Amino acid sequence: xxxxxxxxxxxxxxxxxxxxxxxxxxxxxxxxxxxxxxxxxxxxxxxxxxxxxxxxxxxxxxxxxxxxxxxxxxxxxxxxxxxxxxxxxxxxxxxxxxxx
Amino acid sequence: xxxxxxxxxxxxxxxxxxxxxxxxxxxxxxxxxxxxxxxxxxxxxxxxxxxxxxxxxxxxxxxxxxxxxxxxxxxxxxxxxxxxxxxxxxxxxxxxxxxxxxxxxxxxxxxxxxxxxxxxxxxxxx
Numbered sequence: 001x002x003x004x005x006x007x008x009x010x011x012x013x014x015x016x017x018x019x020x021x022x023x024x025x026x027x028x029x030x031x032x033x034x035x036x037x038x039x040x041x042x043x044x045x046x047x048x049x050x051x052x053x054x055x056x057x058x059x060x061x062x063x064x065x066x067x068x069x070x071x072x073x074x075x076x077x078x079x080x081x082x083x084x085x086x087x088x089x090x091x092x093x094x095x096x097x098x099x100x
Numbered sequence: 101x102x103x104x105x106x107x108x109x110x111x112x113x114x115x116x117x118x119x120x121x122x123x124x125x126x127x128x129x130x131x132x133x134x135x136x137x138x139x140x141x142x143x144x145x146x147x148x149x150x151x152x153x154x155x156x157x158x159x160x161x162x163x164x165x166x167x168x169x170x171x172x173x174x175x176x177x178x179x180x181x182x183x184x185x186x187x188x189x190x191x192x193x194x195x196x197x198x199x200x201x202x203x204x205x206x207x208x209x210x211x212x213x214x215x216x217x218x219x220x221x222x223x224x225x226x
C-alpha cells in the first residue's frame with residue numbers, strides 16, 4: 001500500500017513540471033504538451049483523494065477532465081495549424097496578432 | 101493501489117490512442133527545422149519562473165501533507181464495495197444517474213470541439 005502523501009507529492013511534482021514547461025519553453029507544441037501534463041497531474045490527485053475518502057465522485061470527475069482535455073487538444077492543435085500557415089513559425093513569441 | 105482500473109485503461113486509450121496520434125500528425129504537418137529559435141534567452145525570466153514554480157510546489161506540497169487533510173468525511177464507497185461491485189459498474193451507475201446532465205453537456209462539448217476543429221483547420225489562407 002503506497003501512502004497517499006507520496007502519490008499526492010508525485011502529482012504536485014508533475015504539475016510543477018508542467019508549469020515550468022509552460023513558462024520556460026517557447027515552442028508552442030511543447031507548451032501544449034505541458035498543459036496536458038498539468039491536467040493529468042490534477043487527475044492523479046483526484047483519483048487519490050477519491051480512494052482515500054471512499055468516494056466515487058472524483059473518478060467521475062476524471063472522466064469529464066479527460067473529455068475536456070481531448071476537446072482542448074483537438075481545438076488547440078487546429079488553431080496552431082492555422083496560425084502556422086500564416087506565420088510559418090512555432091515560436092510563441094511570434095504569435096502577437098492580438099497585441100496592439 | 102487506488103482501485104481505479106477504469107481510469108487507467110481510459111487514460112492509456114485516450115492519451116496513447118488519440119492525443120498522441122493527434123500530436124504526431126500535427127508534428128508531421130509542421131516543419132520545425134531549427135531548434136535554436138526556441139531557446140529562451142531572457143535569463144531573468146528563467147530565474148523568476150523557477151522561483152515561482154518552487155513557491156507553488158511548496159504551497160501544494162504543504163497543503164497535501166498537512167494533517168487536516170485526513171479529516172474529510174468518508175464517502176459511501178469503501179474498498180470492499182468497490183472490490184465487490186467493480187469500479188466500472190459504480191462509475192457507470194453514477195454517470196447515468198447523478199451526473200446525467202453533465203454527461204450530456206460533455207457530449208455536446210465534444211461534438212462542438214470536433215466541428216470547430218474541422219472548421220478552423222479547413223480554412224485556407226492566401
